[in-house]
Amino acid sequence: MRIRAAIAVPAVSAAVAGLLLTAPQSQAAAGPDRTARCAEKALTVRAKAVPGHPAVLRVRVTNHGTRACVVDRVPTVTFGDLDGAALPVPEGGTGTYRLAVRGTAYADVRTIKDPRDPEARRVDAVTVAASAAHWGRSFTAAQLGTGRRVLVWEPVTTWWQRSAAAADRAIGLS
16 A cells, blocks of 8 residues: 555656646746846936936836836946945835836936035946846936036935836925
């Protein structure tokens, strides 16, 4: 009797595993959404100073790929040769943000709270990436519309938002 049980259990397990591996995905057990990370080449990243607010940059990312994908919940924004990146507002920026095919997400970056601050640093360019694993795209101060330099001191960035207006509200512009 023990011999049969020892043979039958592995045989049944192997048969069940075989059925699960060969079943079409539509019949497989549903699990959590496993949307793939966005390939950097499938994304277009843009940045520009918000009109009337040169210390606030509006960033957007668009998915030009053929599938929905995810980026980090918060863009990675670095400033010239300075150490560090803009901090997320609100805190707790870990996680992902899903971008539909042709979908666009927006974030605002406040580079400095008070442009007259004597602690302000000045940089020639800002680099924005949709995910920390991406190289990102660099924008000169002239491309951003901030003048010859970008003033930086304790920069913050919003999480990705569905609209530019939502990003403006999240940073406190409206």
